[in-house]
Amino acid sequence: MAGKAAGAPRADGTPAKKPGRAPHVPTAQQREQVKAMAGYGLPHDMIATIMGISDRTLQKKYRDELKLGSALATATIAKTLYQRAQNGDLGAAIFWLKARAGWREKQVIQHEGGDKPIEIKSLAAELEARRRKAEERS
Numbered sequence: 001m002a003g004k005a006a007g008a009p010r011a012d013g014t015p016a017k018k019p020g021r022a023p024h025v026p027t028a029q030q031r032e033q034v035k036a037m038a039g040y041g042l043p044h045d046m047i048a049t050i051m052g053i054s055d056r057t058l059q060k061k062y063r064d065e066l067k068l069g070s071a072l073a074t075a076t077i078a079k080t081l082y083q084r085a086q087n088g089d090l091g092a093a094i095f096w097l098k099a100r101a102g103w104r105e106k107q108v109i110q111h112e113g114g115d116k117p118i119e120i121k122s123l124a125a126e127l128e129a130r131r132r133k134a135e136e137r138s
Helices: 028-039 044-051 055-061 063-086 090-100 123-137
Strands: none
Touching: 028 044, 028 063, 044 055, 055 063, 063 090
16 A cells, blocks of 8 residues: 655545654743753754754744843853952953953054164075075085
């Protein structure tokens, strides 16, 4: 007996089930797990593997949890950094000012060669000159 085409109606007129996996329906526990993993910084493909679903299903079913987990983790770390800066941690204060307030360390290069122009030689030319001098000595 030959098989029926996928999706063809049954003899009683009811539609046939589609072939393939059952649709993924996230539970509250799975949503929390995805949110936590996103917050820890796991790449989406790893989260999908752990959850036993495709990357596409992860993006489709857990979009909000992926965004929220990452945002909450960043907010938590930012809060800790800010509190440390307020409590006198110089490193945290400097980092905060550079990252958030646009502070930069200026690197000053000063030329003290008088009025003579700066001469820049290529390394290749310098090596070639040294090689020639060595040959002349030999």
